[in-house]
Amino acid sequence: xxxxxxxxxxSGLCLAVGVLLTVASTAGAQTPExxxxxxxxxxxxxxSVHLDFQTTEPLGMVISWPNLDISEATCFTLRDTTGLGxxxxxxxxxGDQVDRVFRFTTLNSGVIGSAQGAxxxxxxxxxxxxxxxxxEGVLNLANNGGFWRYDAQSQEWSQLNQxxxxxxxxxxxxxxxENPDGDLIAALTNGxxxxxxxxxxxxxxxxxxxxxxxxxxxxxxxxxxxxxxxxDPATFLVGTKTKGLFLTHDGGASFTQLTTQLxxxxxxxxxxxxxxxxxxxxxxxxxxxxxxxxxxxxxxGAGFSRVPLQVLENLDAEIQVLVDPVVNDLYxxxxxxxxxxxxxxxxxxxxxxxxxxxxxxxxxxxxxxxxDVTGEWINNALSCVTSDADPDVIVMAVAQKGLYxxxxxxxxxxxxxxxGQSNLAKVTRVRLLADSANPEVLYALEDGFDLLRSLDYGxxxxxxxxxxxxxxxxxxxxxxTADGDILLATYAGGVYQAGSVLNLSDTYTSGTSPELRSxxxxxxxxxxxxxxxxxxxxxxxCQTFQGWAVWRSPSADPEHPVxxxxxxxxxxxxxxxxYCGGPDILPIPRCFKExxxxxxxxxxxxxxxxxxxxxxxxxxxxxxxxxxxxxxxxTALTTVENTTNTxxxxxxxxxxxxxxxxxxxxxxxxxxxxxxAPDTGGDEIYVFPNPLRPGAGLPxxxxxxxxxxxxxxxxxxQVFTAAGDDVMELGPELMKGxxxxxxxxxxxxxSVAPGVYIYKVVMPQREEYWGRLxxxx
Numbered sequence: 001x002x003x004x005x006x007x008x009x010x011s012g013l014c015l016a017v018g019v020l021l022t023v024a025s026t027a028g029a030q031t032p033e034x035x036x037x038x039x040x041x042x043x044x045x046x047x048s049v050h051l052d053f054q055t056t057e058p059l060g061m062v063i064s065w066p067n068l069d070i071s072e073a074t075c076f077t078l079r080d081t082t083g084l085g086x087x088x089x090x091x092x093x094x095g096d097q098v099d100r101v102f103r104f105t106t107l108n109s110g111v112i113g114s115a116q117g118a119x120x121x122x123x124x125x126x127x128x129x130x131x132x133x134x135x136e137g138v139l140n141l142a143n144n145g146g147f148w149r150y151d152a153q154s155q156e157w158s159q160l161n162q163x164x165x166x167x168x169x170x171x172x173x174x175x176x177x178e179n180p181d182g183d184l185i186a187a188l189t190n191g192x193x194x195x196x197x198x199x200x201x202x203x204x205x206x207x208x209x210x211x212x213x214x215x216x217x218x219x220x221x222x223x224x225x226x227x228x229x230x231x232d233p234a235t236f237l238v239g240t241k242t243k244g245l246f247l248t249h250d251g252g253a254s255f256t257q258l259t260t261q262l263x264x265x266x267x268x269x270x271x272x273x274x275x276x277x278x279x280x281x282x283x284x285x286x287x288x289x290x291x292x293x294x295x296x297x298x299x300x301g302a303g304f305s306r307v308p309l310q311v312l313e314n315l316d317a318e319i320q321v322l323v324d325p326v327v328n329d330l331y332x333x334x335x336x337x338x339x340x341x342x343x344x345x346x347x348x349x350x351x352x353x354x355x356x357x358x359x360x361x362x363x364x365x366x367x368x369x370x371x372d373v374t375g376e377w378i379n380n381a382l383s384c385v386t387s388d389a390d391p392d393v394i395v396m397a398v399a400q401k402g403l404y405x406x407x408x409x410x411x412x413x414x415x416x417x418x419x420g421q422s423n424l425a426k427v428t429r430v431r432l433l434a435d436s437a438n439p440e441v442l443y444a445l446e447d448g449f450d451l452l453r454s455l456d457y458g459x460x461x462x463x464x465x466x467x468x469x470x471x472x473x474x475x476x477x478x479x480x481t482a483d484g485d486i487l488l489a490t491y492a493g494g495v496y497q498a499g500s501v502l503n504l505s506d507t508y509t510s511g512t513s514p515e516l517r518s519x520x521x522x523x524x525x526x527x528x529x530x531x532x533x534x535x536x537x538x539x540x541x542c543q544t545f546q547g548w549a550v551w552r553s554p555s556a557d558p559e560h561p562v563x564x565x566x567x568x569x570x571x572x573x574x575x576x577x578x579y580c581g582g583p584d585i586l587p588i589p590r591c592f593k594e595x596x597x598x599x600x601x602x603x604x605x606x607x608x609x610x611x612x613x614x615x616x617x618x619x620x621x622x623x624x625x626x627x628x629x630x631x632x633x634x635t636a637l638t639t640v641e642n643t644t645n646t647x648x649x650x651x652x653x654x655x656x657x658x659x660x661x662x663x664x665x666x667x668x669x670x671x672x673x674x675x676x677a678p679d680t681g682g683d684e685i686y687v688f689p690n691p692l693r694p695g696a697g698l699p700x701x702x703x704x705x706x707x708x709x710x711x712x713x714x715x716x717x718q719v720f721t722a723a724g725d726d727v728m729e730l731g732p733e734l735m736k737g738x739x740x741x742x743x744x745x746x747x748x749x750x751s752v753a754p755g756v757y758i759y760k761v762v763m764p765q766r767e768e769y770w771g772r773l774x775x776x777x
Contacts, residue, residue, distance in 0.1 A: 088528070108532065148489075167507045203251075279330040287304075447473060475489040554621065581599065713764075
């Protein structure tokens with residue numbers, strides 16, 4: 001299409017439109033930080049506008065323009081950063097449609113990106129009215145969480161967090177396992193506790209963590225346990241909080257869910273299947289499902305049977321009843337593979353020496369009923385471990401009691417120290433581990449306390465010097481290399497590295513309004529290394545323009561355009577439903593104030609092109625159109641209704657005196673020339689405006705001229721008074737594109753008096769057409 005003209009055809013109707021389709025315009029410099037900090041946003045106009053006459057009903061002009069680049073049209077700046085002990089930077093473009101001020105604050109202290117024991121969290125919220133929704137988020141700027149690996153040869157710890165999102169408020173490793181190839185599989189959450197905010201399964205094959213099986217393990221499925229096949233890297237089991245087991249043989253591409261299949265005949269069948277413990281050792285799989293039972297599979301999960309393990313329900317009761325126990329953990333002796341130790345709720349440790357066929361208790365002198373103290377016998381075993389060198393040495397972790405050790409196979413038990421843990425009531429989660437390379441070395445991971453080590457088969461314990469400062473951790477295991485390397489997984493920690501860039505939108509919490517949680521704010525932040533003190537705070541001021549304005553002027557007066565369309569991005573108002581440039585427009589009853597929002601389209605966030613429909617254009621006339629942005633200054637802490645600021649506009653043309661901003665604008669010219677109506681048929685003939693009123697009507701000829709439209713070729717118009725007196729005859733030589741204009745003057749070139757006039761249209765191939773015109777002076 002050539003710039004300057006275009007031809008449209010519809011049903012024999014020819015429309016020639018002269019259009020300056022593209023007007024060069026500078027986008028305008030991005031608002032300087034100093035201006036943004038002073039609550040001033042530099043308004044810019046679209047680089048160009050495109051004008052098309054719509055030849056289908058309803059007829060009118062479609063003005064379209066490209067959306068603005070938010071990095072140019074918005075601004076943001078940091079405030080109150082003086083005195084902070086760390087650098088902070090922001091980049092991108094502000095993507096909200098409302099001015100905002102975000103306040104960042106912390107109650108913690110520490111060094112950004114450090115492996116400190118405590119979290120280093122910044123909370124951020126918006127200030128001001130929540131009328132347009134609320135924002136809230138958390139950033140964890142510590143680097144103390146995720147996965148750690150201990151290299152026994154170098155005696156150093158390193159993190160294995162590549163690929164994990166830096167924006168999570170905390171990285172919670174709920175469960176993890178290692179397959180025969182050394183690949184790691186982990187179940188993660190990112191909520192305020194390790195049971196909140198499931199984010200699925202992840203795999204690390206050496207190059208970093210990637211998410212797998214997103215369709216199966218999503219935000220509604222909390223994973224509790226993982227177990228891998230000892231021989232097949234592609235086969236592993238996933239235990240969940242409510243949905244039972246999931247088995248894959250193809251590395252997580254597909255899964256088979258196992259719930260009632262564990263015991264189809266069980267009554268009453270539970271509605272949920274919480275997996276508490278899961279072990280895959282040798283050819284056997286052991287799984288405990290709460291309220292269902294303890295099961296075993298000897299064929300890789302194809303079939304399951306109940307494990308014949310039962311305990312006395314209550315040692316204080318006169319009548320003893322056998323029940324299925326709750327199995328918290330299961331340990332297989334690596335030196336004596338037929339030996340199993342089950343850590344039970346209430347009942348300490350039970351042992352099997354025939355690979356689970358029969359079981360016996362290791363109560364010894366520990367689980368003994370006391371007639372004077374009810375429940376004295378209760379010991380909630382959390383985990384246990386044996387010495388590779390001496391099978392009679394067993395260490396058991398007991399909830400709220402600490403560590404117990406036996407050297408005679410469970411006949412007698414002695415409580416051992418916990419290396420400084422004086423409040424045994426806090427001992428609720430402890431994992432035990434035997435060193436794969438040094439049989440005399442044992443480890444105890446006490447959640448919320450520390451990582452302990454024993455160098456004498458569990459007789460004494462000490463804090464492990466050189467280990468990471470761990471706030472909270474649930475899981476650790478020997479690495480598959482069997483050389484003393486250890487893999488450790490934490491929760492509630494961060495994985496932020498100083499200087500890394502974060503997308504602020506990825507740090508939303510539940511305090512962000514639901515309708516805003518999918519909004520990309522477009523703001524990228526980074527924090528350099530430095531010290532953070534309690535109550536450190538700063539602010540991020542963000543501004544955007546309020547909306548769009550469309551202007552039109554007659555060609556004879558281009559510097560005095562009329563505002564014909566205003567779209568407030570925050571509060572678009574319209575007295576119509578639908579799009580006024582389409583056939584589905586629907587007026588709203590009892591709506592008396594004209595609003596033009598319905599004539600805009602493409603205003604949704606992320607739209608590349610916006611449009612406005614103008615029905616008030618007339619054949620044979622020329623117009624100038626321009627599109628601008630408008631704003632009221634920073635309204636983050638108030639509302640548009642309450643602001644006293646003046647509405648400001650971006651420039652419509654170079655040197656626009658009514659705009660405070662520089663730019664060439666985009667004012668564009670168009671001329672509308674419609675072809676004649678067909679000789680027969682066609683649309684109804686009419687005159688516009690009717691009635692003719694002072695100050696209204698055709699642009700530039702308000703109150704003076706009317707136009708007869710939809711005329712066939714060679715039409716002639718005769719105008720009479722209501723009494724039948726001849727007033728004026730308008731011949732076909734005056735026709736332009738199916739229209740004849742009349743300046744409402746009689747044959748003596750005098751303006752006609754107010755009143756009712758009759759007009760007759762004489763057409764060569766149609767019957768005469770009669771109409772009425774009212775003139776008001």
